[in-house]
Amino acid sequence: MADKLRFGIIGCGRVSPKHVEALAKNFSKAELVALCDLEEEKAYALRHRYIEQLETKGFDIPEVTTYTDYLQMLSRPDIDVVSIATYSGTHARIALDALRAGKHVIVEKPMALSTVDAQQMIDVAKQTSKKLTVCHQNRFNPPVRKLREALEQGRFGKLVHGVAVIRWNRNEEYYKQAAWRGTWEQDGGVLMNQGIHDIDLLQWMMGPIERLYAEADTFLRPIEAEDMGAAVLRFKNGAIGIIEGSACIYPKNLEETLSIFGERGTVRIGGVALNKILDWKFADGLDDEEQVKQLVNYEDPESVYGYGHTPLYSDFIDAVLENKEPYIHPEDGKKAVEVVLGIYKSRKLGAPVQFPIGDFSTLDLVERKERV
DSSP: OSSSSEEEEEOOSSSHHHHHHHHHHHHTTTTEEEEOOOSHHHHHHHHHHHHHHHHHOOOOOOOOESSHHHHHHHHTEEEEEEOOOOOGGGGGHHHHHHTTOEEEEEEESSOOBBBBHHHHHHHHHHHTOOOOEEOGGGGGSSSHHHHHHHHHHTTOOSSSEEEEEEEOBHHHHHHHOOOOTTTTTTTTTTTHHTTTHHHHHHHHHHOOOOEEEEEEEOSSSSSSSOOOEEEEETTSSSSSSEEEEEEOOOSOOOOOEEEEETTTTEEETTTTTTTTEEEEEEEEESOOHHHHHHHHHHOOOSSSSTTTTTHHHHHHHHHHHHHHOSSSSSHHHHHHHHHHHHHHHHHHHHHHHESOOOOBBGGTTTTTOOOO
């Protein structure tokens, strides 16, 4: 394998510019050579965006071929890595095709919409000896990594509870822009689409889950899945977790926060993309709150996607070139999916759900009727 990896991107919609930006910023280690979308004009536009970013840096421009058939793109032996940025219900099928075609894979969240598909992706990556990671890019945010460091150092003492909150506005127009949004077959609701980043971080910080109980419903938006949901979790270490996710906040996004509370510490992270420590208090007095904020906080990004795709790509490229595990293991992606599916299962049963939840999919909610 060459020192510089060759990438193809499948899906040129809403989040894809972050993938192009990440490749442009990692140009010393990787280059984009193929783009695929069912609407080829989207691929053309994304290619232009990539070339513009390289030209501003004075880099040589690689040839970038566009496709409308991803299987045709996968047949190219010169492509090392495929990034999947299509709508959620297609992630598993495309990832499995890519892995079996001999490609390493970066897949957008959620990695799948069923526990079976998520596990199959993990299994096939092992069978083919290919790397697989999931875009939970907020794990790379400096405030989040600082929090993780404090947890690993035991600074919180006994963990008491953690809270993941996403209070956003996704209006009717948002859902009308794409027919797959908010459907059980291709998306799920606010917890699977928007809230999964915060859910990933909560379970990463707090540890394995023993059980949860959830309530969720469709209140305002014209979709099948939930536009608001909440859950109470009991972790195996005895701590409690609270998840709240809403797409119904008036008139615009209000907050996205992750809070961890322990015997000897309190940390709360917020900002547009979990990019700012809001509270940093520890009994050990090892650091000053304001100094920590100055060290790791950064200005709000232009979008909720943040800046994490660039370090995620850098880490994954190194994982492929050095044959090591990526920072975000595919098992991490499965855990986040399982939490959301656990919430959906609890909603369906009207009862607490024990972990592991077994085989479950968003399709198990298809027959559920919306509240009138």
